[in-house]
Each structure stands twice: as C-alpha cells, then as structure tokens.
Amino acid sequence: MKNQTGKYFKYALGEIILVVIGILIALQINNWNEQRKKQALELELLKQIKSEIESLEYDVSTDLTFLKLGQRSHDRILKAIQNNAPFTEDLVYEFLWLKDDEYIYPKSAAYDKIKMEGLELIKDSILKDELQLLYESYFPRISKDHAFYPDIELLLSDYYIKNFIPNYDTSISFFEIIDNDTIQLPRYNTKNGNKVAVPEGYIPLDFEKVKNDTEFLMLLKQAKKYRDYKIRRYDLTKEGMMTTKRLIELRLNNDKK
Secondary structure: OHHHHHHHHHHHHHHHHHHHHHHHHHHHHHHHHHHHHHHHHHHHHHHHHHHHHHHHHHHHHHHHHHHHHHHHHHHHHHHHHHOOOOOOOOHHHHHHHHHOOOOEOOOOHHHHHHHHHOHHHOOOHHHHHHHHHHHHHHHHHOEHHHOOOOOHHHHHHHHHHHHEEEOOOOOOOEEEEEOOEEEEEOEEEEEOOEEEEEOOOEEEOOHHHHHOOHHHHHHHHHHHHHHHHHHHHHHHHHHHHHHHHHHHHHHHHHHHO
16 A cells, blocks of 8 residues: 555655646746747847937938038127128028027837837847937937027027028028038929029128127127037937947847847
C-alpha cells in the first residue's frame, strides 16, 4: 500500500511539475511575443517620426532664411534712420521683411502614440531624451499656438496700418542670397496662362516722421529681440531634428543586424 501511495505521489508530483513547466513556457512565449510586438511598434513609430522630421526640414530651413532676412532688413532700416538717409525704393522690401514672422506646424501623431504607449517603448535612453526635447521643447517654442514671444507681424501691424501704404510698383526688384538660398522679388503668379507680377512691400507715408518716431524705434527694438530669440530657437530645433534623425537611423540599422 505504501509503495502504491509513493508511486501515486511521485506520479502526481511529476504531473504538477510538467503543468508548471508548461505554464512557465507559455508565459515565456507570451512575454516573448509581447516584446516582439512592442519592438515592432517601436520601429514602426520611429520610422514615422523620421518621415515627419524629413517633411519638416524644408519648412524649418526656409523659415530660418526669412527670419535672417528680417534680421538684415532691421539692420538696414536702423542704419538708414541713424544716418538720417532719405527714403529710397530699396527700402520698400526691407519694410516687408521687417514685418515678416514665421512658424512651423509639426505633425506629432507618432510621438503622441509613443506617449500613449509609454515612453519606455523607446529602448535607447538617449533617443528617448532627444524625442522629448524635440517635441516638448523645441517644436512648441516655434509653433503658432505655443510661441514664447508675441507675433512680430501683429506687433507691427497697427503701426503699419497708420503709417504705411502697400507698394504696387512691380518694377521694383529685390535680390538676396542667405545660406545658399536665393530670394528674388517680385514673385509671379500665372493668370490665364500669363505670368503676372505680385506687388509686395510697404512705403511709409512720411519717412521723416517714421525716422523720428520714438514709438517706431521702440517697436524696432522689440521686433529685433523677438526675431533674434526665434532664430536661436530655430537653430536649436534644426540641430535637434538632425540629431534625432541620426539616432533613429542608428536604431533602425541596428535592428537589421
């Protein structure tokens, strides 16, 4: 009887051990499958972010060019004021660029998905930090709804309405090269198969008054402060985009090995 009981106990114990081993194997397989799914999702979202960054590169570069153009125009207008120079037609477009402001409109669907899944989805801690910096600091600071400083165009708008008139003379031209980008005015639209020059620029109603107006000088000072800040933020964003893109490429390439 004791032998039978012992045999039964050993058999039951063996069965239990087999069941436990089976459960552990099943759990391990399940964990492995979950990890594979998370890794696949990570790579898919990183590819999407890389694509979104690439689609934004041109806009960031172009915006930066126009902001630097506004910076140059500010200096030229200020120089004309300080030298008590008369109004000349080359200032028509300088007043245009002085009033210009730029913003980006980044897509964030992939990053929002990563945040929803949990940032731990990104295994590379350096890449994770760069993503957070890019999407939660750099992008918002140069986006319309989250800008740190007021809009330059809005800052100058009321003064322009009272003291300037639009330029309609399309014979006045403008040519500038900044960071290998060429800006040439007037621009042309096509109408009924013909190229039509688009009038742009501003002419002061009384340049002598504008030159001696303390309000305008104060607005110039504020606009310079805002634009200089924004150029620095754009430079940081451009660098952050390049760094993030490079880290994503390294992560994707490592997965292929």
